[in-house]
Structure formats: structure tokens, C-alpha cells
Amino acid sequence: MRFHPIAIVGVLLVAAGMATLIWPQVSMPAKKQEVELAGGKAIIETRRIVTFPRPFGILLILAGVGQVFLTCRQPSLKK
DSSP: OOOOOOOHHHHHHHHHHHHHHHEEEEEEEEEEEEEEEETEEEEEEEEEEEOOOOOHHHHHHEEEEEEHHHHSSSOOOOO
């Protein structure tokens, strides 16, 4: 069985799909502000929460499995 370098992308797609099914919400920093309060500094950091839908994770897994299967299969020999 030959392993194509493009199959690595398929494996990464499967891993990303599984990650979105396990952790559907990802928190990312959005903005950071410094505010002066009574002679001291306060840092205000806001976060953005990104939610991935369940069908998106399933679609990533299916696309990754299909890519690995199609790049690693043996070509059929016709006589």
C-alpha cells in the first residue's frame, strides 16, 4: 500500500472533524484594552466564541476518509 502525501491532508481533516465533535465551541481572544482606574491599570480582554455545528464535523470526517481512501487505494489492473 502506497501512502501519498495528499493523504496526510485527509488524516488532518479527520482529526479536525473529531475535534469539532468533541469540542464544538472554541474561545478566541477578540480585543484587549487597558483602562486607568484610580491610579492603577486594569486590562480588559474580550473573547469571541465560535461554535461549529455537528454536521460540519461529520462532513470533515467524511471528506478526510474519502481523501485517504481515494489516494491510497491500488489502481485496478485490467487485462
